[in-house]
Amino acid sequence: MRSASIHRRLLAASFFLCALLGLTCLPVAAKGRPAAPTAVSTSGLTPHFRNWLAANGYGGFDFARTDLAGGSYGGRQSDADTVVNQPVIFIHGNSDKAIGTGVPGQSGWNASIQYFLSQGYKPSELYATTWGPANALFSSQQYHSRENLTRLRAFIQAVRDYTGAAKVDIIAHSMGVTLARKAIKGGPASDALAGGSYNLGPSLTSMVDTFVGIAGGNQGLAACYLSGPTTPTCGNTNGFYPGYLLGGFGPYGVSAFLTELNSSSGYEGAYRYSIWSSADEVIGYGCLVYGRNTCRIPGQTGERGFSAAPYGHFGCKDLTGYWQWRMVKFHATS
Structure with a gap:
């Protein structure tokens, strides 16, 4: 009886994770579950970083996200808190947030941050902010919007300038991968719901040493060709619509955002x-x-792949702190 109850909860969790992207997914019997991450501070950006942001023109972005528990992470304690390691910026996926607080599907970057701290990093070298509402009920409405892209791009620039580092490292998960790639690439974009065409500005490639994309939908999502471009998340303008085949040829009608994103490679870092x-x-x-x-990622330097549970969508983020650290610190995949 107890085993059956656990099995039902695992199946329910699988459905919930799929719902985070507003998708319809097939159930899977989980063979393992990510270990609960060690507690990480949910107090948000330090006062030192918040004061710097306000004094340097970033106050309007609300990177601290004080409306959420676990809305942000990082910053110095004082001017004497030196930055030694190259700063790492963590960018979460759809409906997740910077730091998890126990809500299913919102594990945040707790496990990764804890691992980096165990390897000698300090909070002044690790940064995260929340984009979007951090609410699974609105997951299907999230897309590569002007607001999300300009926000994340500004955060990357702010962390680099605040820490005084020559370059930063970026680790992104799920929808955060494609958002971060475009934020770095810069250039022209379009958002019909936010005034139409706009330009993000020049590439930030020179600011980024290592880019790690975890479980990203760089060519679109399979569930979106099952549902069609019926929601903003699966849209064929700024969503994950992968197009369709016609007579065995294609794909045609791929999301305009993804087409532009993948029109060149090597710019992520x-x-x-x-x-x-x-x-x-x-x-x-x-x-x-x-x-x-x-x-x-088109033009990637290397990869680490898995083929079984517990390395599912969230396990790939929460259980791979060692490989994330190896990639950014040593440019290694083993």
Whole structure:
């Protein structure tokens, strides 16, 4: 009886994770669950960083996200708090947030931050902010919007300037991967709901040493060609719509955002890595979209792949702190 109850809860969790992207996914019997991450401070950005943001023109972005418990992380304690390691910026996925507080599907970057701290990093070298409402009820309404892109781009610039570092490292998960890639790439974009065409500005490539994309939908999402471009998340303008085949040829009608994003490669940073799993219950089993691995970053330097639970969509983030650290610190995948 107890085993059956646990099994039902695991199946329910799988459905919930799929719902975070506003998708319809097939259930999977989980073989393992990520260990609960060690407690990480939910007090948000330090007063020192908040004061600096306000004094340097970033106050309007509300990077602290004080409306949420766990809305942000990072910053110096004082001017004497020196930054030694290259700063790492963590960018979460759809409906997640910077720091998890026990809500299912919102594990945040707790496990990764705790691992980096165990390897000698300080809070003044680790940064995260929350984009979006951090509410699964609105997951299908999230897309690569002007607001999200300009916000994350400004956060990258702010952390680099605040820490005085020559370069930063970026680790992104799920929808955060494609948002971060465009924030770095810069250039022209369009958002019909926010005034139409706009320009993000010049590329930030020179600011980024290592970029790690975890479980991203770089070629779109399989569930979106099942549902069609019916929601903002799966949209064919700024969503994850992967297009359609016609007579065995294609895909045609791929999301305009993804088409532009993948029109060139190598701009995410000096070193570019992906972490993914063929057992990802949100991206789709095999991570395949029309025979291509959507989790791989075009022009990537290397990767770390998994093929079974507990390395699903969230396990790829919460259980890979060691490989994330190896990638940004040593440019290694083992």
